[in-house]
Amino acid sequence: MINKAFEPFARNAWYLAAWSEELEDSPVGRTIMNEPIVFFRDANGRPAALEDRCCHRGAPLSQGRVVESGIECGYHGLIFDGYGICVEIPGTDKVPPQTMVRSYPLVERQEFIWIWMGDPGQVDENMVIDFPFHDQPNKWPHRKDMFLIKSNYIMMIDNLMDLSHLGYVHRKTIGGNPSAHVAAEMEVTPTETGVRYVRWMLDAPSPPSYVKAANLRGNVDRWWDLEYVVPSSVLQWTGAINTGKGAKENQDQPGFHTRVFHGATPETENTFHYFW
Ligand code: FES
Ligand SMILES: [Fe+2]
Structure with missing residues (x-):
């Protein structure tokens, strides 16, 4: 719950979260607006952003590893998919449906990964800024940093x-x-x-x-x-x-x-x- 009286950030907007090329085989931990977030790519290549805190004992998921079905917590091995749903708990085949971590909306476009830090009900992909020059690397070669x-x-x-x-x-x-x-x-x-x-x-x-x-x-x-x-x-x-x-x-x-x-x-x- 956001306390609007003390909210220092404009949340209902897209922010650059990463360069596309940063997300390879390893998770990337990054704090945005005071919220620790883990970024990774799922098996389909889709980028995902989850709260960087396992719902079991609070370990940072960014210290785990990317596996076929999602991201595996490095502490006791729970696996979460790109939507934050727990899909595997070692030692049991019963996964309680409430076992999940928060996920954040992302858009990947023109070499950028954008994140929405605000109200999920107000997500609007049309608000992602168009920068077509990244689609023309021969005409507009560029560094990324x-x-x-x-x-x-x-x-x-x-x-x-x-x-x-x-x-x-x-x-x-x-x-x-x-x-x-x-x-x-x-x-x-x-x-x-x-x-x-x-x-x-x-x-x-x-x-x-x-x-x-x-x-x-x-x-x-x-x-x-x-x-x-x-x-x-x-x-x-x-x-x-x-x-x-x-x-x-x-x-x-x-x-x-x-x-x-x-x-x-x-x-x-x-x-x-x-x-x-
Ligand atoms: S803290 Fe993540 S599996 Fe236990
Ligand atoms: Fe300057």
Whole structure:
């Protein structure tokens, strides 16, 4: 039962829980919104998320192992399927029907595993954010990573939605000349699910990372296009094209282009998993 007066999280939303590739043969334990959860794939390859606490003596299921019929508790061997139902108790063929652990709704899409931490009656798969660029690895090759960061997750949203730090924190890499950032044109648009802004820096020096990654030299027209989707996602499209080629009219030209999905999933009130 959630005490709404003290609820620090927006629960009725999808949060990034893992990269698809993290779930192989071993269970993965991860705390989200103060709730310890075990993730694994069942025999059909379907991802599952269960409360990471066996209903027998409370052992963490993430310390057990994945078996044909589900996840086996490492303490006394109870087995739970991907829905949290106990399917086997060693030494008896009678499994009381109430023997189960909580399961969480998941959606696996575009290399992400999303989890719903709220009211199961309000689950809406249409709310999962579409990021089709992960379906085009040749056009948009990408790394996958996750950090545990010691702050409230909203500080990451604040960081990404206020890029005035780029010219200072990232001067020698993706930022470059700070004055180009100060002079950027800024267009802000409210969206159905959050807010989007586009920052254009016209006729600005190509920043060091763009020179290195794409051999993009001289002056460029640069853009930073970021969209915040509440409560915890930021979609980034960044690029640059040599000045004089009409970048603002046509961004689909050779130059430097990158798309990044940023997901900030609360672990606790003071820590979060940063997927990028
Ligand atoms: S604590 Fe899990 S089987 Fe006993
Ligand atoms: Fe930054």
